[in-house]
Amino acid sequence: MCYAIPGQVVALDGRVATIEYFGERKKAYNEIPSLRVGDFVYAQGGFVIKVLPPQEAQDILAVWKETFFELQEMDLRLSRLAVKSEGVAKKVLRILDKALEERPLTKEELLELLRLETPQEREYLYKVANFLRWKNLGNGACVHGILEISSFCHRNCAYCGLSSHNRDLSRYRMTEEEILAAVHEAVEVYGFQSLVLQSGEDPKRPLDDLVRIIRTIQKHYAVLIFVSFGEVGLEALEKLYEAGARGLLLRFETSNPALYAKLHLGYTLGTRLAHLEKAQEIGYLIATGGLIGLPGQTLEDILNDVLLAKSLSAEMYSFGPFIPHPATPLSHCFPPSPSLVLNTLAIARLVDPKNAKILVTTAFETLDPQAARLGLLAGANSLMLNVTPLSFRSRYTLYPERAHEGETIEEQIAATLSLLRSLGRAPTDLGASTPQG
């Protein structure tokens, strides 16, 4: 299994390597001192991850070459903008024309799009978002793995099944050995090159343990690590980065401070944003976003969420529907419509047409079994597979009946590859936003 195409280093300028893939050039940060021009490498999220022996790289490239161009053909066919404008209001057409020219849209215009409800108008919006994805980022789809290392959490988030509200949950904390074994399997057996380690805010997992785990992973495996342990504190962010973590997945959940305060009693949006800002300053890749359809949330709030993700320079936009959990104070509420989720993903593409990795979340797949296909055709280009061992996975109940809960890693990979192939997408990180310089 391989989740990235090797590229060849064609130039090195300080920490920045220029890497060529089938004629396309990308830039990536390099932290491998021995790297030389001519080397074959894997890069993920704009970082050089690993140098490969030339023969191995050439063998992999030979297999990919044909498929790669075939997939591009298919993507091109599916991304054509031949859509009917019948049933689409003039005003909407005008806004979408402006989006196609990649002129920034006003908040009013974006709101108008977010509000779209008729199938014809939504279809047009999704086609435009998909076209912009294709034009700017090509057919690369990034596939990360997520490993949920502990379901203990001391927080009281009103929507979350891991929160202290849920007294019935039989919680788990993977041991260091179990975590390393799961990372080993994901990286060495299945070829993941990018992993998110996630947990609740678990008071019984000291920072030193997390640092040691990340350091060990970094030492033994060529993999880009995102941490997602909640609000660990600003100093802890530094220590985790020093240990080798290079990404932070931390949703701000909602950009509306009053709504945030209501859903997280005793906590403030400010503290969460301070983490994201600090992480940005340290140099983490930022994955962030919010929940769609929270009770009391307006469409304008959702738009502000997307704009906030952009202003935080999100490398990855993680937006998914709120799904009520029976053991939380929001058990009586309803999830949003799948259309609103798709509209949000498409808006995110319009707001950040050139760089964004836009994730189709598992929560969206839980809400709508077609979510991955629909999302990938509405501007999204990123998926996350669950690599948590099955014996723990069903106990990480953020919300009930999570999609893929009972599926092995093999099953998820097979389904993902077949979906990507049917859409002409390559499971690569070619679309990584490239560093400045």
Ligand code: SAH
């Ligand atoms: N402690 C980490 C991980 C939290 S769980 C952190 O604070 O970042 C990961 C994400 O699951 C949360 O950010 C939240 O947006 C999402 N989530 C929690 N409960 C949910 C629910 N009921 N429906 C949909 N998503 C939910």
